[in-house]
Amino acid sequence: MHATSTYPLPPEETNLLAIQALRERYGVPVGYSGHEVGLQVSVAAVALGAxxxxxxxxxxxxxxxxxxxxxxxxxxxxxxxxxIRITEQALGDGKKRVMPGEASKRDSLRRVTA
Structure with missing residues (x-):
């Protein structure tokens, strides 16, 4: 778990990029232990891989x-x-493709110049 022992934890001391650094260094899944006020930082931790x-x-x-x-x-x-559940859905699988909601708009949005 990535954690900082300040209560409450100010955002500028959170260092959420340490989640990725710990994962890469140790090759294990990394979580986040939040001591901040509000929910945004914890949700961002999930977006960064917690x-x-x-x-x-x-x-x-x-x-x-x-x-x-x-x-x-x-x-x-x-x-x-x-x-967190919405964020997990929004992350997707990382593969760039036309999404189902875009398919019907594809032709009208396509711009081709001669």
């Missing part, structure tokens, strides 16, 4: 504790899972 995401969960971010502000409430957890 195979697992770990986040602290709380019932109320205003509760006392050192990591409450970097934790996710139940509604946030549901949004995080939703956004």
């Amino acid at each position: 195979v697992t995401v770990e986040r602290h969960i709380t019932l109320d971010r205003a509760m006392w504790g050192s990591d409450q502000s970097a934790s996710v409430e139940p509604g946030g957890l549901m949004r995080l899972v939703r956004d």
Whole structure:
């Protein structure tokens, strides 16, 4: 797991590109342990190859504790899972081709000059 031990973790200290570096160096799947406020960085970690995401969960971010502000409430957890699943679908397989939704527009969008 790529992690940084700052609570809450500011985006500029996250260094998400370390996910790829760790994967290449050790030849193993790499996950991300998030301590940031919000969900965007965790979703970006998936887009950069994280195979697992770990986040602290709380019932109320205003509760006392050192990591409450970097934790996710139940509604946030549901949004995080939703956004990760959408991101996984959007990543595709990396092969460039005409997608089903483009096929009907292909001829009208094609530009050929003589």
